[in-house]
Amino acid sequence: MSILVVGTVAFDSIETPSGSAERVLGGSASYFAMGASFFAPVRIVGVVGKDFPEEYIDLFQRRNIDLQGLRRESGDTFHWRGRYHEDLNVRDTVELHLNVLAGFVPRLPEAYRDAEYVFLGNIDPEMQLEVLSQLRCFRMVACDTMDHWIHNSLPALRKVLGKIEMLVVNDSEARLLSGETNIVRAARAILKMGPKTVLIKRGEYGVLQFSESAVFAVPAYPLEEVFDPTGAGDSFAGGFLGQLARSANAGEGAARRAIVYGSVVASFTVEDFGLKRLGSLSMEEIEERYRRFVALTDFHS
Amino acid sequence: MSILVVGTVAFDSIETPSGSAERVLGGSASYFAMGASFFAPVRIVGVVGKDFPEEYIDLFQRRNIDLQGLRRESGDTFHWRGRYHEDLNVRDTVELHLNVLAGFVPRLPEAYRDAEYVFLGNIDPEMQLEVLSQLRCFRMVACDTMDHWIHNSLPALRKVLGKIEMLVVNDSEARLLSGETNIVRAARAILKMGPKTVLIKRGEYGVLQFSESAVFAVPAYPLEEVFDPTGAGDSFAGGFLGQLARSANAGEGAARRAIVYGSVVASFTVEDFGLKRLGSLSMEEIEERYRRFVALTDFHS
Numbered sequence: 001m002s003i004l005v006v007g008t009v010a011f012d013s014i015e016t017p018s019g020s021a022e023r024v025l026g027g028s029a030s031y032f033a034m035g036a037s038f039f040a041p042v043r044i045v046g047v048v049g050k051d052f053p054e055e056y057i058d059l060f061q062r063r064n065i066d067l068q069g070l071r072r073e074s075g076d077t078f079h080w081r082g083r084y085h086e087d088l089n090v091r092d093t094v095e096l097h098l099n100v101l102a103g104f105v106p107r108l109p110e111a112y113r114d115a116e117y118v119f120l121g122n123i124d125p126e127m128q129l130e131v132l133s134q135l136r137c138f139r140m141v142a143c144d145t146m147d148h149w150i151h152n153s154l155p156a157l158r159k160v161l162g163k164i165e166m167l168v169v170n171d172s173e174a175r176l177l178s179g180e181t182n183i184v185r186a187a188r189a190i191l192k193m194g195p196k197t198v199l200i201k202r203g204e205y206g207v208l209q210f211s212e213s214a215v216f217a218v219p220a221y222p223l224e225e226v227f228d229p230t231g232a233g234d235s236f237a238g239g240f241l242g243q244l245a246r247s248a249n250a251g252e253g254a255a256r257r258a259i260v261y262g263s264v265v266a267s268f269t270v271e272d273f274g275l276k277r278l279g280s281l282s283m284e285e286i287e288e289r290y291r292r293f294v295a296l297t298d299f300h301s
Numbered sequence: 302m303s304i305l306v307v308g309t310v311a312f313d314s315i316e317t318p319s320g321s322a323e324r325v326l327g328g329s330a331s332y333f334a335m336g337a338s339f340f341a342p343v344r345i346v347g348v349v350g351k352d353f354p355e356e357y358i359d360l361f362q363r364r365n366i367d368l369q370g371l372r373r374e375s376g377d378t379f380h381w382r383g384r385y386h387e388d389l390n391v392r393d394t395v396e397l398h399l400n401v402l403a404g405f406v407p408r409l410p411e412a413y414r415d416a417e418y419v420f421l422g423n424i425d426p427e428m429q430l431e432v433l434s435q436l437r438c439f440r441m442v443a444c445d446t447m448d449h450w451i452h453n454s455l456p457a458l459r460k461v462l463g464k465i466e467m468l469v470v471n472d473s474e475a476r477l478l479s480g481e482t483n484i485v486r487a488a489r490a491i492l493k494m495g496p497k498t499v500l501i502k503r504g505e506y507g508v509l510q511f512s513e514s515a516v517f518a519v520p521a522y523p524l525e526e527v528f529d530p531t532g533a534g535d536s537f538a539g540g541f542l543g544q545l546a547r548s549a550n551a552g553e554g555a556a557r558r559a560i561v562y563g564s565v566v567a568s569f570t571v572e573d574f575g576l577k578r579l580g581s582l583s584m585e586e587i588e589e590r591y592r593r594f595v596a597l598t599d600f601h602s
Contacts, residue, residue, distance in 0.1 A: 226483070299558050300599060
């Protein structure tokens with residue numbers, strides 16, 4: 001089962017209370033693809049500039065990520081600069097240079113149009129619609145978004161929500177999109193907009209999954225040190241869809257275990273800057289932490 | 302197995318975004334005792350004034366709570382007035398009248414001095430030490446505290462921590478007491494102060510339990526409506542120690558299930574103002590929600 005991700009491939013410059021990193025590989029598609037690559041073959045659709053270095057291409061290729069859909073345009077790669085507060089749940093965007101991302105229209109290579117699992121990363125909902133229109137068939141589409149699109153592109157976003165199976169957002173995005181303060185009501189309101197499932201990411205507090213018939217709640221893996229929260233949400237989504245694709249099981253229990261795999265991947269992501277930890281991670285480490293996660297949460301036996 | 306609680310019995314005047322309540326029964330000992338009373342016999346040590354009404358005495362007695370240790374002094378009952386923000390995790394104390402609580406020295410009736418499970422509610426650590434000195438023997442002592450005592454009575458509080466098995470605090474109290482921002486490091490630092498177990502309450506995000514050898518994380522029961530968060534933490538502690546006493550099992554699995562029972566009790570507490578919901582609650586409802594809690598969190602099967 002292969003996975004298609006559409007999103008940003010970026011340079012991130014990051015400052016956290018633990019240190020800083022300059023122009024490291026980032027972006028929603030990068031974090032998602034790296035997280036998913038441990039579980040299933042991944043294909044990226046995105047754009048980079050002429051300044052995008054070979055070492056990052058190599059990093060993707062070492063993880064067998066298919067880059068046929070990653071276009072290289074003249075101009076510079078999308079660059080984000082952010083600063084985290086002492087409270088790592090709060091961050092400021094210091095600089096944002098769209099560069100080659102401005103005017104980018106995703107174009108799926110012919111081989112990508114029969115997708116199985118699709119993740120529409122956090123990009124303009126118009127671009128997400130464009131991708132959906134190019135897919136011939138698919139098994140499941142999940143989608144992310146952010147406050148900027150909820151404020152400025154709501155009609156397009158609502159169209160996207162009418163076409164997808166799953167929305168993956170954080171709690172403040174869920175509240176903003178639904179207009180509900182209470183998170184359970186927020187999720188129920190979003191389910192009425194189209195998705196069959198809503199996954200709500202709560203950072204260090206874990207994840208809530210809502211569907212018509214069930215709710216699943218899982219804490220995050222407690223860490224003694226969080227170096228850099230960047231990409232935690234996207235690598236969570238990658239591990240989650242990756243495990244769904246690996247298990248090829250559409251049942252509720254399989255989806256719950258996939259959420260835990262996603263949480264495990266995210267817990268590694270934040271242990272170092274950018275994609276450094278995921279770059280050196282092994283499937284054995286993921287399975288080992290999954291077992292620890294079971295021990296952490298089990299009260300049933 | 303009986304449970305002894307020492308703490309406040311108060312009038313609470315509460316304003317939340319959902320409404321308000323004037324001079325309703327509150328205080329740490331009241332919430333704890335009501336929560337624990339579903340599981341095991343409970344004895345209260347505390348003080349009220351001449352203005353304390355019969356209907357509240359009746360409420361305790363209907364739940365078979367032993368009031369031999371509840372002294373009635375001339376003067377008025379302790380009164381707290383608080384206002385919650387739209388974000389229910391934030392509240393302001395608007396008025397605080399200690400009244401008969403000022404100068405109160407807890408005196409354990411003879412029959413209480415051989416206690417089994419003891420909860421030292423959030424009162425002056427000097428009073429907590431006084432209670433400990435009057436106990437002839439006990440099986441397990443848990444203790445709560447708050448920012449006020451951490452700032453103003455740290456030496457006495459450190460003495461308490463050296464004598465008890467378990468500290469039950471919220472995350473900001475754990476950070477303040479330990480001087481650590483990261484919650485895992487905060488808990489590890491507190492374990493070094495004496496307690497064998499630290500329970501960290503995270504409100505709508507659930508509970509973390511730390512001991513030398515294990516960590517347990519559990520989410521909170523998601524609710525569509527939270528009317529009044531007052532007493533959630535104390536009734537959690539009541540349900541937790543109550544279930545520990547009921548099971549009379551000192552194993553790790555039993556402690557984890559007791560934490561879930563505590564979370565279930567707290568989830569009922571916040572569904573209405575003050576002790577209204579606990580006053581009408583039945584053990585069948587608790588068991589039913591416990592089963593829902595299992596369904597909410599289970600990904601192991």
